Amino acid sequence: MRLSLTKEPGLVRSSFTRPVLVALGVFAASPTVPAQEEPLAFTGAHLIPIVGEPIDGGTLLVHKGRILAAGAADAVPIPAGARTIDVAGKTLMPGLVDTHSHIGGIGGADASGPLQPDVRIHDSLNVRDSGFMRVRAGGLTTLNIMPGSGHLLSGQTIYVKVRKAGKIEDMFILDAGQRPMGGIKMANGTNPQGEPPFPGTRGKAAALVRQQFIKALEYRDKLERAGDDPDKRPARDIGLEAVVEALDGRRIVHHHTHRADDIITVLRLQQEFGFRVVLHHVSEAWKVADEIAKARAPCSVILVDSPGGKLEAAELIFDTAPILERAGVLIAFHTDDWITDSRLWFRMAAFGVRAGMSRKAALEALTLNGARMLDLDQRIGSLEAGKDADFIVLSGDPLSVYTKVEQTWIEGMKVFDRSDEKDRLYATGGFGAGHDQEPYFCCFDHDQAVQGEEH
């Protein structure tokens, strides 16, 4: 049920229906123009396009940062002037999409209060953090970088492509209005609990969150009533602005929640306020899979090697993935990097399969379904004509422990190559791998500049 203050009082939204406004926001330009001028044809690969069946000996054709075609060799003619790259024996699939990452030296909300919607995570990120190199080495191309879960609302998240970048703006993904895309990070359960002003109980936590959303509804109402009259407009509040964007569905709420009752509480608040939500972690989703399915709430799942480590993850099991799949829930996985290392993310999908998830669902959960949860599925997540040329070259089956990510490409630009010793260091680890990466400058011969430098 929605409050009368909302724009469309008659409408009960499902937890994730995309508003028309956002659907128009696709195909926006990226901040950096890809320099790749000649078409590239990757031939001979085992293609896993995600949409459609895998293709042996397939061809992927990319140009100017976009995919021109992906399909069987005889269905994809290679245009004159194209450069052919033989990847016979390799596996090609879309770059991975991580709905929940903490890399880049995040610093979101501080200890001053439990709800800080004014804080933008991108104001804290260091693009030279070595974490970005490891992310590329893991085959990840798009991330939702979020503040932590120690708050009921810890700030605004940012969706990024891990392009080679000199500043965080170079990694932004822009919407149709040229605004950087991102969500809102929220959490319930035990992580946000603490001494006042933090909540001491679950009941208090929900009350604080409801009050925050009601404030935002009133703020939006005042803005609407003021119309174009600047005298009537309330003073600008950058925190409430972000919450209003969530209420309007322009900012998805990414909600940390583990225990079954906490998951249900998120759905209850979603029903009251109508924001769009992705449930993250969901250790006990296996207990309430039908309720989640009924609410049509997408789940971004984490699977780790053992349960426990904190009370609300005490009943985490691999079976969550197949149970949610059978219930018909939209599932993605996430790294939660540093909780799990981005270079080892494929194993999470493989553990889903180990527990009985279908292979198809497991691979979608690393790619297209993550894109769906970030409103980016028109643009990334599968190898389809018109989508961004974000893809990875693997040495074999993505779900095998022995497989290596050999190359990572973003918008037609190679951002990781395992055959390059410098890149390989970040793939394997070793001396220097944990240090911040070398600065990246456009039009600057970096190799020459650092010659002879001791590491």
Next chain:
Amino acid sequence: MDAPTSGRRRATRSALVGVFLCALSVPAGAQSIAVKGRIVHTMAGAPIENGVVIIRDGKIAAVGPAATTPIPRGLAVREARVVTPGLIDAHGTVGISGLLNSPHDQDQLDHSTAVQPELRAIDAYNPYDKLVEHLRGFGITTVHTGHAPGELVSGQTCIVKLRGNTVEEAVITTEAMVAVTLTTAAHRRDKGAPGTRGKAVAMLRAELVSAGIYLQKKETADESKRPDRDLKLEMLGRVLKGELPLLITADRAQDIASALRLKDEFKIRVVLDSAAEAFLMLEEIKRANVSVIVHPSMQRAVGERENQSFETAAKLHQAGILVALQSGYESYVPKTRVALFEAAIAAANGLTFGEALATITRDAAKILGIDGRVGTLEVGKDGDLALFDGDPFEYTAHCTGTIIEGVVVSDQPR
């Protein structure tokens, strides 16, 4: 029979487990069983195709090709695609640092003082912790567990089989090693000591010197002049006498060097633990004839482990150093890692399949001094087996059974 490869709801699983147990028709506690494997990795010679392992009264009575290894009539039989020795986790805190990570189940570190070698692991081990069952489900049969890194001398370790109602039923080595931490994790942020690397080593040397004096005085002819019994010095004295090694956790190269320096000065036995930068110290470690229990391959590469590598186990092995892998100790999610998966990453990063398997079987047993009874499938050794429906290191394969001394202790495909 091979286990089904698909997961299912818990209720269904329980029902299936029931079926498996009936099908086995082995009375609970039976210690005799035959296991047929399409591949049996004995870790003592080449793998056997279509092999058989026969366990009698908890010990391996025969192992060999099916054609020449008859299964005695009446013996319960299990089958698996792949059979390995029961897996050994060469260092963890399972049973001592519990699943819930709440104060009531965390006994791995007492912070009252920096040097406490008298703390016994057996006085804290809980065989009922859920993580014991969790590891057992992945074929782990033996764990070297105890006090964690985090104090200069945090206490003792012990070695347990993952079975039993009491620690007495589980333990196979009561006092395995004395855990020493030479990383900054042992430093005190207040005014307490040690606060620096130099101070940590100085304190350790002083304690070992005291223990030497204590040993001497204990030998005094005049009984009245002998010192009162001191549990701390007594245990360090046993280290000085070479009865058990120091397990020294060190990650930075300079801390590894300090560990080797201590070994040299006091002529003690040392096993290196974690050793994130061991690849920088290969010659020194080799020359000192020290074995290494490498950090979990997948532990977080932060702080002093920022330079850790997936290839460390391989580099140590190639340098001729005895290497084992471990589940380690972490104070957050996941509460324990699984040595099987840590070895899998090593197998994908420079070790062969057999070398990687050795890090959690044969070579782990050697480092822990229990190779006389576990680590390989040879006649006379304990009947500890792990059964798999595929390559044990593949993420999508399953452990279909775990056997400890002839008893099936896990039957649920994991």
